[in-house]
Amino acid sequence: DTAVSQTPKYLVTQMGNDKSIKCEQNLGHDTMYWYKQDSKKFLKIMFSYNNKELIINETVPNRFSPKSPDKAHLNLHINSLELGDSAVYFCASSKRTGIEQYFGPGTRLTVT
């Protein structure tokens, strides 16, 4: 059973397009996250939701909009994609904030 799943695994799109990445966790966790990993492998938090409420919103362009329809799902919508958005995006979850996190397999986004 996959604990944290993301779709799609790969996403190749052109500048200016709008795209979404979906995330689901079946661990019963209360908190979910979106991270961006750049080409140097640095992992930086973007957003965090606890019980469907946004609790962490880092300095991220407002072209990025997370949505949590329920505790088990956290989606990421990106408008007007730019070349600099190319990265691997990871979804993660934890039982509560500040403790061990379980990561999804990542979505490699390539903007051309």
Place this chain on the structure above:
Amino acid sequence: TQLLEQSPQFLSIQEGENLTVYCNSSSVFSSLQWYRQEPGEGPVLLVTVVTGGEVKKLKRLTFQFGDARKDSSLHITAAQPGDTGLYLCAGPLTGTSYGKLTFGQGTILTVHP
């Protein structure tokens, strides 16, 4: 400013060698976690250290948390090719809201057969 500094950034060794990866900060952490990430996968939690001076062992991996809770190390004995991957330390800074995790920049380990 990198709150968690990992060193070395790259490590290439032969099977059977020992190695140590360091994770240092000028800030105090309530706990530190170590993750391993393999190519094309997400990070997987290896261990969490909570108490200053704590030592935890996971087979050939030994993790230590500094007495002042500002640093940690990961020591691998007799490294194997299966240990190859990106090792990340992470921790919630004390006093931060909602326990936001800060990650180190990672150590890429390659173990050659």
